[in-house]
Amino acid sequence: MDKIVPFIPYGKQNITDEDIQAVVDVLKSDLLTQGPKIQEFERAFADYVGAKYAVAVNNATAGLHLSSKALGVKINDRVIVTPITFAASANCIRYCGGNVIFCDIDKHSYLLDTGLLREKLNSSPPNTYQGIVAVDFAGYPINLEELKSIADDYGLWILEDACHALGGYFIDSKGETQHCGNGKFADIAVFSFHPVKHITTGEGGMITTNNDLLYEKICLYRTHGITRTPTIMCEKGAWYNEMIDLGYNYRLTDFQAALGISQLKRAKVSLLHRRRIAQKYDQAFKSIKGIIIPHVADGYYHAYHLYVILVEDRRGMYDFLRKNNIFTQVHYIPLHWMPYYRNINNADGLLPTSEAYYQYCLSLPMFPTLTNDEQDLVIQKILEFLR
Structure with missing residues (x-):
């Protein structure tokens, strides 16, 4: 079974x-x-x-x-x-x-x-x-x-x-x-x-x-x-x-x-959990070809509401993880591409860095109650997909 x-x-x-x-x-x-x-x-x-x-x-x-x-x-x-x-x-x-x-x-x-x-x-x-x-x-x-x-x-x-x-x-x-x-x-x-x-x-x-x-x-x-x-x-x-x-x-x-x-009252503790989860993702993916992990410059304390990676076959990874009951998300579709804002003099190619980012971004599971076993499974399935 x-x-x-x-x-x-x-x-x-x-x-x-x-x-x-x-x-x-x-x-x-x-x-x-x-x-x-x-x-x-x-x-x-x-x-x-x-x-x-x-x-x-x-x-x-x-x-x-x-x-x-x-x-x-x-x-x-x-x-x-x-x-x-x-x-x-x-x-x-x-x-x-x-x-x-x-x-x-x-x-x-x-x-x-x-x-x-x-x-x-x-x-x-x-x-x-x-x-x-x-x-x-x-x-x-x-x-x-x-x-x-x-x-x-x-x-x-x-x-x-x-x-x-x-x-x-x-x-x-x-x-x-x-x-x-x-x-x-x-x-x-x-x-x-x-x-x-x-x-x-x-x-x-x-x-x-x-x-x-x-x-x-x-x-x-x-x-x-x-x-x-x-x-x-x-x-x-x-x-x-x-x-x-x-x-x-x-x-x-x-x-x-x-x-x-x-x-x-427990916001600081929850934030520490988020950073621990981010550090584990960093260690798992920092040397993996095909993944770019979040950049954090010296002197900045990232609050990690999201943990966003860039991956070449974003759609493929998204679908593969979803089949394995891991529900990632994409943050965000560039606002100037939304139909409402397209109609206000916004067109493709206007913001090349944002448009390139959108092609590859994927938000991984990130919340304080994410267990070690659950995070291990997320990491395992991502590596399995890349192989």
């Missing part, structure tokens, strides 16, 4: 009894939403990444949208975005009526190529662009110190999409540790709590910033543009509130926040 091969996804959540109890406690409480757990989660998260403020939202897409609105993106603004990312990184600009201009990636890090970025800015008239959406792709932090220097030269804001990079950091020119989302160089950062991310609330996200004005705007827009702040209302009274701008209902619930608090 054939041995049953376990189903191994590319990513999955880890829910403990402590997580469940934290949620149950809130479900038994008086407040399921807009209660004390939201602020508790926000404070704990801000402390974790080293930011002044954190604002919980119902998902990271909402967080990116609120951030774009708070930054003042308006109709016909031009914002530079990397094409190797999830669609929300660019869509948030379109929600506000702005135009997305893609800039190619670095062939080693797969992050926004700062050299090409500067060339694009140098070759354009002043004030052509208003901002940059920078993505910490796969958990590899982009050097925001360098990016901030470029942005300041051209009067641009920076929105850091840190959805992949909770716990990641780089060492700056002064030898100081700069955690993703700490607000030192980027104006705003956004994190995701989707089940495959470092911590989960089911769906959910967090916005971080050190800017007082941006924080106030984000809080306002998160709840319909309605305020209860006495100093800016026309009338006073415990019942009274005023809608002073057009906002949205992008709130997180208290029971989700309770899950987030519980998950955050």
Whole structure:
């Protein structure tokens, strides 16, 4: 009788009894939403990444949208975005009526190529662009110190999409540790709590910033543009509130926040597990012809939301592993190839490094509860395919 091969996804959540109890406690409480757990989660998260403020939202897409609105993106603004990312990184600009201009990636890090970025800015008239959406792709932090220097030269804001990079950091020119989302160089950062991310609330996200004005705007827009702040209302009274701008209902619930608090308590341990898994993949594949493992430069602490390899016969390996119940994934189809963005003056050959990357990229199973036996099987089957 054939041995049953376990189903191994590319990513999955880890829910403990402590997580469940934290949620149950809130479900038994008086407040399921807009209660004390939201602020508790926000404070704990801000402390974790080293930011002044954190604002919980119902998902990271909402967080990116609120951030774009708070930054003042308006109709016909031009914002530079990397094409190797999830669609929300660019869509948030379109929600506000702005135009997305893609800039190619670095062939080693797969992050926004700062050299090409500067060339694009140098070759354009002043004030052509208003901002940059920078993505910490796969958990590899982009050097925001360098990016901030470029942005300041051209009067641009920076929105850091840190959805992949909770716990990641780089060492700056002064030898100081700069955690993703700490607000030192980027104006705003956004994190995701989707089940495959470092911590989960089911769906959910967090916005971080050190800017007082941006924080106030984000809080306002998160709840319909309605305020209860006495100093800016026309009338006073415990019942009274005023809608002073057009906002949205992008709130997180208290029971989700309770899950987030519980998950955050073991975020560092989970990150160490991810790095251990990455190191094992590195050792297995670093000398294997036909595989390129992730590049990590000195001074960077990769958070490994994804472990992406490049392999020549990507489709063949993907299908072979799938037949063996190992479900890898491709991250991502270049955004400028998506039909929506193709119709906005984007064509093949526009971003050659991103297009070449897409032909070969494959994300291997990467999650803290991946067992040694499961990872051994993944490695074994990849080597078997290459042979």
